[in-house]
Amino acid sequence: MTDVDIWSDATFMAAVGEAVWAPSIHNSQPWRFRRTADGIEVLVDRDRALPVCDPDLRAARISCGAAAFNLRLALAVAGAPAACTIGSGDVVVHLVPDRGRPVTPAECRLHRQIRRRHTNRSGFAEARVAPGVMTQLVDEAADEGGWLHVVEDDESALWTVAQLTREADAQLKADPAYVAELRAWTSADDDVQGVGRGAAGAAPHPAEMMPRRDFGGPPREDTRDLSGAPVVAVLGYQGEHRMHEIQAGMVLQRVLLRAADLGLATAMYSQPIEVPTVRERLRLALRRPYAPQLVLRFGYAPTTCYTNRRPVSDVIDR
Template identity: 70%
Template sequence: MNSPATWDQETFAAAVGDAVWAPSIHNSQPWRFRRTEDGVDVLVDQRRVLPVSDPEGRAARVSCGATVFNLGLALAVAGAPAVCTVRPGGASVHLARDVGRAATPLERRLHRQIRRRHTNRAPFAETHVDAGVVTQLEEAVAREGGWLDFAADEPTLTSLAALTRQADAQLRVNPRYVAELRAWSESADLAVEGVGRQAAGAAPHPAELMPRRDFGGPEHDDTRDPTRGPAVAVFGVHGDHAVDEIRAGIVLQRLLLLAADLGLAVAMYSQPIEMPVVRERLRLAVRRAHSPQLVLRFGYAPTTCYTNRRPVADVIVADAVG
């Protein structure tokens, strides 16, 4: 018999079905979910931590934080909201019932965006993001204990783009990195993980302002970035420990869903975060005390192909419920 402190199996599985639509590096989906006597544990799946791109597991922890936010939204909308606690070490998060609270209108709006949100690898339209929208994004992140620093002028944008290109170039000369990237992209169109050609967009071109990863998309001849003055920002939280990385994922997913609700497309660039020297230069460039977690680009672009997800049964581990 289920304890009143936890969720029944049907509610739990349905919420996990939404939770897995969080972003993850190479669409590796490094998470597991387990019901317990007093709630739900979200665990970092160490078997899916990428040894080359993410040797310390930082990106995996960020992704698990993002999936925690999705899970909380799904439970709230199902009428059984939760409160979450990040455990020391950042290897897991525990969600417990938040009895007596109803889902807020904002939670319902963000929940509707979970399966609509996707990393957009298409060219962005030549349409500026309104300053008021930028402010909404900045304030939303600040309220959750994070920071979002937009490139406010051409020199700053040029510097951020140069650091991203530098990191991307350094990664691409590492044969282990290239092999790992291919392992998560080749044949992924028919797989439940990885980034296939349909979701990859066209192959990156050397003239791109912000270099995308090469997931094997088709070649293209367009060397022009159509957007003048793109909205590029550096995202982070106040802290550099594993628990802060989980928290960064929670804040990040709130940001991404809000952006989707505002009609924005978002591209993500983690290359400068994966190179420690470049990451430190990026921190200095934005004058922050703590390391950045991601470089983001906001704008307007057509919906592209979504990456696939593993079946819910594959990410749920045996219950600890009696």
């Protein structure tokens, strides 16, 4: 395969088509992609930023890092492996052709999960997650340079993380601008952006241990919240500067894809990260040197509706 073949328009378009299935807050999809003379750039799309819950673009950079991980996987599976470097300004990642090599079985497994992975906004089953399964996710995070802190299965540790999440959620919901922003990204028609009713899950209930965002779902019939079955974990990187946020996004996507490969459903809670004082208290509770980037919950659940994605042509800079 020649360099021209590696970076053909068809290869580029197909890889971007996989990249856009990364997660983002409110399904805002804050990314753009651009061909360059020597590769591909992933950029933050400031027009799709969330000024209230993400004023410094931290979450947008994490999402772009996750999209870059998908892009890298897609290129590897297409026989066009890429090396990536962290960019500057709105260019968060720059990918260039790497020397040819066979795709690995691990890359194939993760790649198959790109379009299967989705955020679970509904309840979890009572089935417990085996410790060995979580160990595999911890290893995936470490191999990508990050960390996944599994919260110990005791009432004290779980309650601390849950309580901090509840406090942050309450502070955010007390801000009318935050509520307005959330409503603006709630879609009644399952649009190509935002969270539609089909993917919203049931409306959150006060009895839930971990408060979910309210995307207008129907009332929840079962108000039980089985805190002992799903596993709570916190994800971060060995640093907390701009470049580390991008790399944390790559860690996040690798963990999410591996979780899907293991048959796990995942829920994500960014509220305690969005409130700086709560984020610092969470860091201290975990005894980590660097601030956490996201709270996750893993368990087993039926497949729910997926959020939609914008057409590839809408996310490419010509």
